[in-house]
Amino acid sequence: MPGRVDGTGKASGAAQYCADAVPANHLYGAVLTTTSAHARVTVDVELVRSLPGVVAALGPDDDPGRPFTTNPHGGTKDGAVFARVGRFAGDIVGAVAASDRRSLEAALAHPGVVCEEPLPAVRSLDEGLAGLVCANPRYAGNVVASVTLGASRATVDEALAASPHRHSSVARLEPAPHGFLERVAAGARWSGGRCSVWSTTQCPWLVRRALAYVLEIAEDEVTMEPVYVGGGFGGKEEMALEPVAALLSRACEGQPVLAELTREQCTRRHRTRHGGRIEVETGFDDGGRFLARFLRVVFEAGPYDGHSGNVVRNALASGLRLYPDGVVGGSGLAIATNRVQGGAYRGYGATQAGFAVETHVDAIAARLAIDPIEIRRRNAARPSMRDPGGDGQMDGIRALDCLSALDERLRALGPTSAPTSTRYRRGRGVAQLVCTSAAGSADEADEAEVGCRFEADRGVISVETSTAEAGQGIYEAIAAAVRRALGGACPPVEVGPSQHGNTRPDAGMFGSRGANVTCSAAMRAAGALRDRVLEAAASRLGTDIAAIGLTPDWRSAATDDGTSSLDTRELGSLAASAAYATHDVGLAFGAQAAEITLDMRTGQIRVDRIVAVHDVGTLVAAEVAREQVEGGVVQAVGGALYEHLTFDDAGVAIESGFLGQLMPTLVELPTIEVVFVEAPDGLAGATGAKGLGEAPVMGVAAAIANAVRNATGAELACLPLRAEGVLAAVRACGE
């Protein structure tokens, strides 16, 4: 049947995820966590070990003593597997393995296991900035990371002062959990000094390395078992429960252990999209040309770094890249608090920056009575402009093409229809976006290796990769890349994890890199495999490789003159692999529009339509690409309207699951139109593809807020756009 290569297994329930694949005789594991924002901790592991059904209990004394970063790409080594000081409510201070789930739950609920001696806590971003209380002694003044990009503040201030007009705004952003359905989990089993690991991570190859570091064993002593990932969205980019499961299993004489977070823990204590605020100040002339702009990003990191420094940097870079002309610069801070940690989240700071900058731009457009698309055209990034987010030039970008495509589509749609009741208002808003792929940097190339095998007896090409299939469709994209490399005429392609423990280099699923880096390696590997098959056939037939061809199904090979042929099953199973590395895949711009209906009585927004225009370079797998955009847009509507995590006065997260954090359901579905701007630009590897995993979520919130502005004049500066806030803003502007 048509559809993605992993489709049938998933739809029929046969696909195995982490918790499904751990051997059935596993012990049940869970973490012991703190309940207060900041506390010195003791764990009575002897008490736990005495409880019925408990097989192992671990506490801070069992920590391997190798400080590590949960960010597998590299970051500050500021964490322990089991903390002695819990630095947010939910910090991991121990772990339990039991023979059955009921015993485990009883042990976790047993009083007196975790004793907390409270410490002064940083309970908000403002308290973190004030610096009167220290969230983590590692970070003086609670500054986890400080970043500057582009022109200095003084230089920008000078240009702002010289500008005919100035506008400033502040966007306030609440954190939000990722909401992936599959809970964070890890399984482990030791045998003969080797550790087999089942993991929900998006980055198995990197986590393998990070885990080996923590356990002080060689990388090849860790085997990452092949599993699917039940959604990640950045929240599973880090090493999480893998060390916990490995240590529990080791304490249980190697028995398999499955350690899982509860849904409450996934919501309250795992990771969030960073909250905080972004200040934007722009100087501009009468024609709406931007002369100077400064961005100040302040995100709440939580007590540990993780991705926070990089997220702040990407927010800043994205915000500057949207309109790079003039004198532009910015500064960013990641501030330590004793609340749940911010993490990688689809968009990686660009969603927040997009909301701040793109609502700001519409405010300027409104002030000057310039059409929102026109003001963006006048200031958009153009090829060969200096890149304010990096060192080079902005080559191969198509911001103007995306704006033109959006304009064309909106003109074709005509004006939004008027509501029939005065209770409602309709509006349309637009926003630009720019996605920076995380693939590579000037200092370090991003490399992927893919293996291809022609299984002649089955007549299929099987492809193996170490990246994670977390729903983004990378397996189907790899299959499409292989078919494309082989000119479309080839045997059926199967894609799966490396059968040797995810040992082929591939950083994994993040940063909109797969369609470019992994798929480019797949194309090369497919070409190498065809050469390998032709070589083997030529050798067998005693002829030259140039004088031989394969049938489309590769079942037989024959000389061009037709004098001799062979059944490829005679060649046995043939394999080839290839790698691809890049420092830069280029910037992917896009433009999105939202049409909304606003209930003037309640402030509730209904999103009626989203038009999403994206520069994709060359499409690798068109349907998968559309699915990415559609899915990202719906997710972004939820992020724009209501997804959130809030805290009580003690700094403890309030929402405890899907019912509290809120996510879109099927009945809130807008009409989604997807437009791809296709143009290979020469930067984007063998596939020519720019990433599409993150871009779809980046412009939606700003487009919705701008639609409300166009309908009512109200300025919305807080994300999510909760009904009560929208109503207050609408009333504040006299409506």
Place this chain on the structure above:
Amino acid sequence: MGDLTGPLARVEVNGEWRQLDGVPPDATLGQVLRDQLGQRDVKLPCAEGACGACTVLLDGSAVPSCLVYVGRASGRRVTTVTGLADDPLGRAVIVALVEHGGLQCGYCSPGFVCAATAALRGLAGRRAVDARHVLADALAGHLCRCTGYRRILDAVVAVATAEGLAGADTCEVAPASHSPSGD
């Protein structure tokens, strides 16, 4: 509360009677299906009835297995997505989901397949229904975070149409009336 024993300690799972001896009756059906009976196709993302991914059929009705005590299932017929692969309508839903791209990470798919199959059966014999609307209602409690809602609904409506469970002319209406109306 005593553990299940004797004739009460039986449940039919995908056509096979399984013993539940020693299982506490207040354990949830979902946990017992996974932990005791090895049905790893039943996913348990939330354990509070908020996501629908754990949905199975209990005597043909879609239920969230995380909210049903296993004692309630004693002596009854449970069908998971694996069982539906052998059911013509269930199979049609699975095929349609794949063909329409109605899945990404796939973690919600087993629940969607079970709920959709039950909802499609519920359409049989009803006349003049807006199938898309009815099916959207039936699936509204299921979360797909990835989120392929439109394609999932398109797939299920396509099955309704192909199986003659709804008039084709009633299947194109978008479920817009659930949100605040501007009209």
